[in-house]
Amino acid sequence: MKDCKLCDNMIENVEKFCKSHKSAAKNLDLGYEIWRNRLDSIEREEYLKTLLEISTTGTLVKQVIMNELRE
Numbered sequence: 468m469k470d471c472k473l474c475d476n477m478i479e480n481v482e483k484f485c486k487s488h489k490s491a492a493k494n495l496d497l498g499y500e501i502w503r504n505r506l507d508s509i510e511r512e513e514y515l516k517t518l519l520e521i522s523t524t525g526t527l528v529k530q531v532i533m534n535e536l537r538e
């Protein structure tokens with residue numbers, strides 16, 4: 468067992484994130500698909516940065532975004 472990359476929750480070794488962060492990451496991916504269909508083409512980085520600026524974006528999602536932008 469080890470820690471989630473983004474919080475102190477314990478996770479299986481094969482996983483990167485805990486359950487909460489994993490579902491946040493999944494929502495992020497689903498949202499990107501929707502945006503990409505709607506807006507011809509949008510770079511993933513641009514999508515992530517836009518979401519960071521939207522106040523309704525959840526904290527968990529923002530943590531996933533910051534982690535991805537850092538990588």
Ligand SMILES: [Zn+2]
Nearest residue numbers: 471474485488
């Ligand atoms: Zn977590």
